[in-house]
Amino acid sequence: MDFISLSVSVHWLLVIGIGIRVIMKRPEAGVALAWMLLVAVVPYGGALVYLLIGERRIDPRREREIKALQQDYRRLFDTAREQGITDVDWLSHSPAAKQLDTLGGNLVGSHAVGGSAFQLKSDTAEVLATLASEIDAAKTSVLMEFYIWAEGGAADTVLEALIMAAGRGVSCRVLVDAIGARPWWKGDQPARLRAAGVEVRPALPVGLFRSFVGRTDLRLHRKIVVIDGEIAWTGSMNLVDPRFFKADAGVGEWVDAMVRVEGPIVGPLAAIAIGDWRLETNEPIADLVKSAGLRLNPARGTTDMQAIPSGPGQSVDGLLQMMLALIAAAREELVVTTPYLVPDASLLRALRGAAGRGVAVSIIVPERVDSILTRYASRSYFEDLLDAGVAIHLYRDGLLHTKSIVADSKMAMFGTANIDMRSIWLNYEDVLFVYDPAFSTELRALQATYIEASDPLLPGDWADRATTERFTENAARLISPLL
Structure with a gap:
């Protein structure tokens, strides 16, 4: 067997072996498929990256x-x-x-x-x-x-x-x-x-x-x-x-x-x-x-x-479950601010579901962020949200970094966690859930100033973006579980 044939054989053995390991670890389907795709299309390098950061391993x-x-x-x-x-x-x-x-x-x-x-x-x-x-x-x-x-x-x-x-x-x-x-x-x-x-x-x-x-x-x-x-x-x-x-x-x-x-x-x-x-x-x-x-x-x-x-080792999905419960509690209005919008499937469905049941859902994100890959991945979710009736506001006066959720001006989430998979699954975060109309109203007023400094994203305008933009966004979305 020549060197090239041997290399190809070893590569596919790695693909099969890591694929079995991914399946046995039972991550979210999107995460599993993203890793298996990366390992398959990037010989050796994809396997190395998976072994380094593919699992929530802690000391x-x-x-x-x-x-x-x-x-x-x-x-x-x-x-x-x-x-x-x-x-x-x-x-x-x-x-x-x-x-x-x-x-x-x-x-x-x-x-x-x-x-x-x-x-x-x-x-x-x-x-x-x-x-x-x-x-x-x-x-x-x-x-x-x-x-x-x-x-x-x-x-x-x-x-x-x-x-x-x-x-x-x-x-x-x-x-x-x-x-x-x-x-x-x-x-x-x-x-x-x-x-x-x-x-x-x-x-x-x-x-x-x-x-x-x-x-x-x-x-x-x-x-x-x-x-x-x-x-x-x-x-x-x-x-x-x-x-x-x-x-x-x-x-x-x-x-x-x-x-x-x-x-x-x-x-x-x-x-x-x-x-x-x-x-x-x-x-x-x-x-x-x-x-x-x-x-x-x-x-x-x-x-x-x-x-x-x-964070890893502290809770499997405690923060995610709290976010989902807060979103589900909204009856009239839900306002979200986050610098990075890369939700997992459950958060995306919760936001769409809230809008679908008549809650006025608004999401405020910065017009520009400091990561090109994250920017494109975030934009890939806009269409799903706009189609459900979610209002998206693009903040234009800097990188809006505040992480907050206000439900009906009665309950709020405020802290360090973004609405993205890294904050939910990989980072060590601290978040306050506040049950107080006074705090929620004050935070809602701050969110209103962000909306005033934002441009609304109109569904018609968004649908007219170039095909190359769509492709880049969707490609970034494929690896968004890894961001």
């Missing part, structure tokens, strides 16, 4: 630690329930809200807590200035985790505030994704923080050995700040100044929103961040809880919130 040690942390979370909520901190007056909400709480409790181990206060912020400069100010005022601890940190502009004021806080004895821990913030890790700011006494760690570092024990493209996409165990922040914003971040990407400034919270919800958010730190450092959980000031905070307001962490 066995990490998986054990996640399971242990989930038990800690459940004990935290059991204690909170005993003390009445999780008490929510469900009679003041729709039955769907209570069902969402039960769903999150059963699938993720996280229940709603009552009595929190919130401030919704959409001005990035104000967010960064307030963060720096609150870190300046910190007395005991600062706990931060972000997907991206980029130097420049007002982001540097937060860095200086951390350095000053560590200098006066405040316990400061910073966890930043190893890949999302790769340019930052190559700069001098991490060394400056360490020299000042700030503990800084990369989340989910990659390497040759790690690629054999787990996927290397699983990323920490969370954005959480906890100060003195009393104040917490979360939302879509990375630790960046949009005036300086990816200024040459051709998409304009990134547009984000964050929520500042006080009260009982701070505990669950802090628990998520502390758990992530423990996974990277193996520090005893009791020491982390003590130094971070984690406790069951008393009521500070009237808002009922539920923190839902998601």
